[in-house]
Amino acid sequence: MYTFLSRSPFLGGIGFTFILAAFGILLAxxxxxxxxxxLATSILLAILFRQLFGYPTALASGLQFSTKKLLRVAIILFGLKLNIDVVLNEGLGLLAKGAGTIIVAITLTMILSRWFKANTMISMLLAVGTGVCGAAAIAAVSPILKSKEEDTALSVGIIALVGTIFGIAYTIIGPLLPLSAEQYGIWSGLSLHEIAHVALAAEPAGEDALAMALLAKLGRVLLLIPLSFILVFWMRRKRHDETEAQVNFPWFLIGFIVMSLVGTYLLGDVIPTSEAFLTGVSHVTTFLLAMAMSGLGLNVSLASIKSKAMRPLAAMLITSVVLSFMAYFVL
Structure with a gap:
């Protein structure tokens, strides 16, 4: 199969990430x-392949396309999942609390990373992922921060693992806490890492808990937009101070905003659509992200995990615990 794919490096590389993504989604x-x-399963498969067989250099052009171009397309389509109207009409208070989550996550993680002398880029990616929406946020800001593909892949894997552990822990702890279903949902939505982790934690508590959890989480997803532009401004100043090349404007974020507006105000009202169509778009988005994550995973050398990722992981774990307590006490 590898020999067949290498006959056309560009299409073969794309096809290879397609195969890894398909297996990752099946395993998931x-x-x-x-x-x-x-996403995490696809990355793990790609990392395993890299350790066993090495990086498929012959397919590099197609792998790079999946890692960079398809990633941006997936982030644009991800905008359809963000209902801006619901957040602005029903969750302004949660939006403010979500902003607090992001500020604390980034600030505390970066302070701890300095104390621990951790890798700055991985720490920053984990800080954004912890504060906003996990792997999708990391994928969105990695081009802005000019992170190495290996650092991005490591960060996605770490946040998926930690978020899963926290999500399961919430389902165990939740019934023991003096919280209503709605309060428990808000707590989950304000403090957990990814939308999937929020759904994992809140679903057992009932429909009301899940609805409030997703509303709180969507507010944090919405804040990815201003955060990204802040990071663009910060990177441009940083590069200018270092007399390096300017940071390219992340045009895919405009696509993300446009798709959010389309999904919120046009689909279903102005443009006829169906639940099946939206479900299909969601599946395509997940598959494209899985392909991009597979390409990223092929860049990971396990030898670098211990030297680069353990200290950022420690900083992120402490921050995640602090966010859980903070979100609980602001309910």
């Missing part, structure tokens, strides 16, 4: 793996 449906998610 199995018991145990569903808590990790399709």
């Amino acid at each position: 449906g199995l018991p145990g793996f569903q808590y990790i998610g399709a």
